[in-house]
Amino acid sequence: MSQILQEVLAANKQYQAEFGDKGSLALPPARAFAILTCMDARLDPAKYAGLSEGDAHVIRNAGGRASDDAIRSLVISYKLLGTKEFFVIHHTDCGMLLFTDDIMRDLLASSLETATVDENGWHDVGQGPGSAEARNIAFLTFKNLEQSVIDDVQRIRQHPLVPATIPVYGYIYDVKSGQLLEVPAATQIGQAK
Amino acid sequence: MSQILQEVLAANKQYQAEFGDKGSLALPPARAFAILTCMDARLDPAKYAGLSEGDAHVIRNAGGRASDDAIRSLVISYKLLGTKEFFVIHHTDCGMLLFTDDIMRDLLASSLETATVDENGWHDVGQGPGSAEARNIAFLTFKNLEQSVIDDVQRIRQHPLVPATIPVYGYIYDVKSGQLLEVPAATQIGQAK
Structure with missing residues (x-):
């Protein structure tokens, strides 16, 4: 068994010991929203956005892109599990900016x-x-961080399976400070109708 | 501004205040592994697997499926950012089991x-x-939870862009207890060569 696997299982044992009443959490997200963000190791959406277990769906991929698979997940999120607001959160120093x-x-x-x-x-x-x-x-990959947020909010907003009633907010997470910075042009495009 | 948006930004302000020296974390994951898991709100991979910011890539979608987009993310993860072990972690009471x-x-x-x-x-x-x-x-969607883990580990193992040297572990997270349970047949298929 690899060292990583041993460490993960040991941490999990610790988590179980402190699990409390989390076994009674319901399937639909209690706070009825979803975050689409990057897989980057420095990002912890639960910490940077204040999520407890049970609060919100978190969808992550390389870049936090609104790929077909991310859209699939968002559609399942609102349609079957009742989420009503979406966040698209990319970040500074993203690997997707570094290569083509x-x-x-x-x-x-x-x-x-x-x-x-x-x-x-x-x-x-x-x-x-x-x-x-x-x-x-x-x-x-992308060349311009703000534009990537705008593009992804737009793709979600215009997707035929996403209802116009769901607002889509566009933000950038600053890996140097932990701050979420709005991309106003994205949020503007993503507003609910 | 919606109540959710206000709450997220307030939580983020708190996170910034306690950010410490996390601004100096490097882009490549310090512990060199990646987790593919479900977007389910009850799952917090950082907590259930013991991740600090900077440790590991986390890829999430509806079901924790090895979709083309998840494979894209895993390929970027090892190829550009040096991860050497992959986890596929589905969970009990998954929405993807409830419908077709x-x-x-x-x-x-x-x-x-x-x-x-x-x-x-x-x-x-x-x-x-x-x-x-x-x-x-x-x-x-899927009908059998264990089989879904086996299928996804197999898809990653057999994918032409995934090197045979990367082990792929298959686990199920129990939402009632917080426990990670191995799917031995998946881990067997996913072993490195």
Whole structure:
């Protein structure tokens, strides 16, 4: 058993010991909202947005993008579980700003091992075959952080499965300060009708 | 400004005040692993798996499914940010067990408003047009919880963009106790080669 697996299971045992009455929480989110945010390790949405267990849905992927899968999750969130407000929260220093889809495809085509970056940019240290599969993937990288929030709020707002009555707020989380900063143009686009 | 938005921003202000030296955390996850789990409001992966900010990537969607978008995120996670172990963690009492893709499509075809469920099953209370768009979406519901973990670990293991050197562990989180329970057949399939 790996050290990480041992640590996770030990932490989980501790959590169980302090679990209290959380076993009686209901399935629908008590505070009826959903957050779409990035998988970035520095982000803890429960902490930065003040969520207790049972409060809100949290959807996370690379970039916090409004991918088809994120939309699937948001639709299930409001349709079956009654959420009424959505947040899109990207963040400063996001990995998705650092590279492009083309870089990602080139790196994966040469090997499947972890790539490294130095002053000359990304390069591969791995040996062995990569995969042509990468040619068909949109990695959803972006060049402008504010615009990425605007684009994703807009995609959700305009999606035929998202009711006009749900407001969609656009924010950026600052990894240096922990602050949530509104992207007013996004929130404006995302307002409920 | 909605009450939820006010509460989130107030909680965020509190978080900023206690932010400490977290502004110096590095982009790559310090503990070099990633968790794929459900968006369910009752789950807090940081708490149930013992994560501090900066430790690990957390990917979440409805069901914790190994969707194309989750795979995209996992590939970025190891390839650019060096994670070396993956967890797939589904949970008991998951919404994805309660309905089928057909139910979801029918509900969305009749209206976009929140549906309700009673002893006769799901039904729509909303008025107005739904959307034909739902006909094209795979909602990734499942009938058997253990099998869903096995299927998703297998999909990740067999994916051409996932290196054979990364172990993929399969677990179920029990919402009644907070316990992580291994799905041995999944972990077996997911073992590194």
